[in-house]
Amino acid sequence: MSNKLTHNPGQFDEVIHIIDNARSRAMKAVNAELIQMYWSVGAYLSELCSASSFGDKIIDDVAAYIARENHGVKGFNRRGLYRMKQFYETYKDDEFVTPLVTQISWTNHLLIMSGSKTADERHFYMALCAKEHYSKRELERQIGTSYYERSMISAKKPMPESVSHDVRESILDTYVREFLDLPEQFSEKNLRKAIIENLKQFILEFGRDFTFIGEGVPCSGRQYRFLHRLAVL
Secondary structure (H helix, E strand, C coil): CCCCCCCCCCCCCHHHHHHHHHHHHHHHHHHHHHHHHHHHHHHHHHHHHHCCCCCHHHHHHHHHHHHCCCCCCCCCCHHHHHHHHHHHHHHHHHHCCCHHHCCCCHHHHHHHHCCCCCCCHHHHHHHHHHHHHHHHHHHHHHHHHHHHHHHHHCCCCCCCCCCCCHHHHHHHHEEECCCCCCCCCCHHHHHHHHHHHHHHHHCCCCCEEEEEEEEEEEECCCCEEEEEEEEEC
């Protein structure tokens, strides 16, 4: 008689759901921090340019300063900084976008700003991205087929173009990889380490009332074997 255990198909699906949900939450948290950083940089640049007699030309000086003082950081050349300023100035007085901005990847924000003619169109694609978790390719398809215009003139709302969907791709775009300083080809271990390192630095910046104890700390419980621990002093 064989001693080999047999399992029903899908018997361990719950553990896969736990892993996938945790990964999704972690990537969304990183994306939210990235978008908030771009918003804050954009606000700083907008105020700086308004106060400067040189206007937007001062952005060249800011880009050169960042390159000199922090040469390892990517995406902060003149073009990148100008996009951050444009991002802030486009939405700073727009209450509609407040709950949506951190739910959308930076790549998709750039596509929406460049591909939309009106505030209503931007709102439409932002809400669509937040609801459907579109990747860059999926959003490009909808904008390229004028889904907004078709929705406005059709008595019956048309269905969006069908594109294969990947929630992970919709969040983990090029800008998030650069923010985490990940290589083009990376492992799950690289991703976890980069996320924890960035979150650790963020936590420690709050001051002396917090301390990061460590990552991968064993704990008891059915669902979680290890935790990344934060103590309040």
